[in-house]
Amino acid sequence: MINVVVCVKVVSANLIGRKEKVDGIYGLNPYDMYALNKVIELKKKVPCKITCLCMGKEDVKDVLVHCKAMGVDEAILLSDRLFSGSDTYATTYTLALAIKKLNYDLIVCGCEAVDGETGQVPYSLAQRLELTCIPNVEDIDTIMDQEIQVRYEDGEYMNTVAGKLPLVIIFKNFTTKTGKINLLKLKRAQSSPIIVWSAKDIEAEPDLLGQVGSKTKVCHAVNISNKKREISYIEGSSSEVSNWLEKVIQEN
Amino acid sequence: MKYIFVIADPNFKENSKACTELVSKAYELTNNRDAKVVTILFGDISEEDICEVVKYGSHKVIVCNCKENGGYRYYSNIVNVLCSREQPELVIFPGTIVGKGIASTVATKFGGGLTAECIDIKVDGKERYCFSRAAMNSSMIAQIVCNEDCIQMCTVKLNVFQKTGYQLELGEPEIEYFDCADISENENVLNLIKREKVEQKEQVDLENKQLIFGIGRGVSKEDIDKIKVISKFYNGEYGTTRYLVEEGIMKKNRQVGQSGINVCPKLYIAFGISGASQHMVGLKNTGKIVAVNSDKNAPIFKYADYGIIADSHEIIDCLYKKVIGDII
Numbered sequence A: 001m002i003n004v005v006v007c008v009k010v011v012s013a014n015l016i017g018r019k020e021k022v023d024g025i026y027g028l029n030p031y032d033m034y035a036l037n038k039v040i041e042l043k044k045k046v047p048c049k050i051t052c053l054c055m056g057k058e059d060v061k062d063v064l065v066h067c068k069a070m071g072v073d074e075a076i077l078l079s080d081r082l083f084s085g086s087d088t089y090a091t092t093y094t095l096a097l098a099i100k101k102l103n104y105d106l107i108v109c110g111c112e113a114v115d116g117e118t119g120q121v122p123y124s125l126a127q128r129l130e131l132t133c134i135p136n137v138e139d140i141d142t143i144m145d146q147e148i149q150v151r152y153e154d155g156e157y158m159n160t161v162a163g164k165l166p167l168v169i170i171f172k173n174f175t176t177k178t179g180k181i182n183l184l185k186l187k188r189a190q191s192s193p194i195i196v197w198s199a200k201d202i203e204a205e206p207d208l209l210g211q212v213g214s215k216t217k218v219c220h221a222v223n224i225s226n227k228k229r230e231i232s233y234i235e236g237s238s239s240e241v242s243n244w245l246e247k248v249i250q251e252n
Numbered sequence B: 001m002k003y004i005f006v007i008a009d010p011n012f013k014e015n016s017k018a019c020t021e022l023v024s025k026a027y028e029l030t031n032n033r034d035a036k037v038v039t040i041l042f043g044d045i046s047e048e049d050i051c052e053v054v055k056y057g058s059h060k061v062i063v064c065n066c067k068e069n070g071g072y073r074y075y076s077n078i079v080n081v082l083c084s085r086e087q088p089e090l091v092i093f094p095g096t097i098v099g100k101g102i103a104s105t106v107a108t109k110f111g112g113g114l115t116a117e118c119i120d121i122k123v124d125g126k127e128r129y130c131f132s133r134a135a136m137n138s139s140m141i142a143q144i145v146c147n148e149d150c151i152q153m154c155t156v157k158l159n160v161f162q163k164t165g166y167q168l169e170l171g172e173p174e175i176e177y178f179d180c181a182d183i184s185e186n187e188n189v190l191n192l193i194k195r196e197k198v199e200q201k202e203q204v205d206l207e208n209k210q211l212i213f214g215i216g217r218g219v220s221k222e223d224i225d226k227i228k229v230i231s232k233f234y235n236g237e238y239g240t241t242r243y244l245v246e247e248g249i250m251k252k253n254r255q256v257g258q259s260g261i262n263v264c265p266k267l268y269i270a271f272g273i274s275g276a277s278q279h280m281v282g283l284k285n286t287g288k289i290v291a292v293n294s295d296k297n298a299p300i301f302k303y304a305d306y307g308i309i310a311d312s313h314e315i316i317d318c319l320y321k322k323v324i325g326d327i328i
Helices: A030-045 A058-070 A088-100 A121-128 A183-191 A238-251 B012-029 B047-055 B072-086 B097-110 B221-233 B242-246 B277-283 B312-327
Strands: A002-008 A010-012 A026-028 A048-055 A074-078 A106-110 A133-144 A147-154 A157-164 A167-171 A195-197 A216-223 B002-007 B035-042 B060-065 B090-094 B113-115 B120-123 B129-134 B140-146 B152-156 B174-179 B191-197 B211-215 B237-240 B267-271 B288-293 B306-309
Touching (some): A026 A030, A026 A058, A030 A048, A030 A133, A030 A167, A048 A058, A048 A088, A058 A074, A088 A121, A088 B097, A106 A121, A121 A167, A121 B097, A147 A167, A216 B113, A238 B288, A238 B312, B002 B012, B002 B097, B012 B090, B012 B120, B012 B152, B035 B047, B090 B097, B097 B152, B113 B140, B129 B152, B140 B277, B221 B312, B267 B312
Parallel strands (some): A048 A074, A106 A167, A133 A167, B035 B060, B090 B152, B211 B237, B267 B288, B288 B306
Antiparallel strands (some): A133 A147
């Protein structure tokens, strides 16, 4: 049995590009959704226990229920007011403590979250657990006897590597499709509780958590343009405006 | 004496432009301050390469005689040793995949403050570095400072800073060859089984195009096809926002912005783009921005030089007909 921990983030639904109608105000980060789908595919071939780990407020639980209906065995929500305002450093401190409480052979991450767009968490987490991280993973080929074989993109090349578990892998892609969810499975998922861990449960030092434990802070937000652009509005009929555009393009 | 480290991507050949951009910026940050730029290069580095990074403002270059294709943890171990030795106050990493891996690993090891994909670095009145990056989900730029007691770090993408081409009077630069024989290689190294060239994807050269058409959420599929024709006619390219990439309508290699590509055309014509900061940061060094959007309150009008409040469809259609007329 391979113990797989998938780190996921729940983001505001309006950040997720979706063709279908969005239900609810939260959704799974599309990069994590892709990683999760890949792991669920893997479970069909190799016996796995999949644990989803998520930091967030209690009201993101519905998204985790959805993950369980997709095929995740256990979902753990790290939720505590002390966690709020975490930067990468405080986030990975928290995630690493939680992971250390679990059995893990493989840790799976998406390559970034659509809200923060930093993509730093997997490497930092790997460093805290003293593991190696493989970025840009396309697919898992095989996994057996504590050895994994994955394919990852390296510029113009596709590399196939074998590595000893435990390892951290980062999938490079994203999807907004959840796949079909069986209603019966959803019902079952809804009736089994989502585990919630607080700072105390993971035996965290409060000084290292959240905003207090972060190494960076946002001092203020400013308007984007550093050149003070004066805007001129071009008015007129569509053909007048497009004549003007054509001229600008040609002058350029 | 304070030090600013600039870390080169281990594949220097393909990332030399990014490196010299970072060196230029680092040099600017030493202005009127008692600080020096130390650039760290890995592997097989020629004298010309060293000259190049010196020319743009390195006071010192450390060439690490290390093995090739060491993996990001190996390079992180080298940077760890050099950071412990020199105690730099600021370390700037390239925003490449390996660069990100090294940055994140070193920052975690040292408890350093790390700002990812920053678009500007300034020194404020209190001698603190202030990093700018696109704020989450808004049209603003967040300014980030680190705790005082930690090493400050950031990653920067290609095309964020401009090479200033200083012909500097730095005197004779100091060059150190750092022996990496003692650098530990982590256990659990990966065994490379196969390395195959991937089929060439469509080559898109957004980074160097002078004319780019930006395609946003407000553009229909039919109109996208028309923009393709228009951009080809004018020898331009077309780029897009994260949303359309995630919708599967456009390919990732055309995404402009924080998690995509930074572009620097003379002219950027944005159709149906609202102007979230995560897209707009990719346009920082753009000459002129023309925005076409039917929503007069769209944030993009705050950044544009010319605004056209109109239905993108109408304008695209008119331009398309002109182009087709010219072709026929």
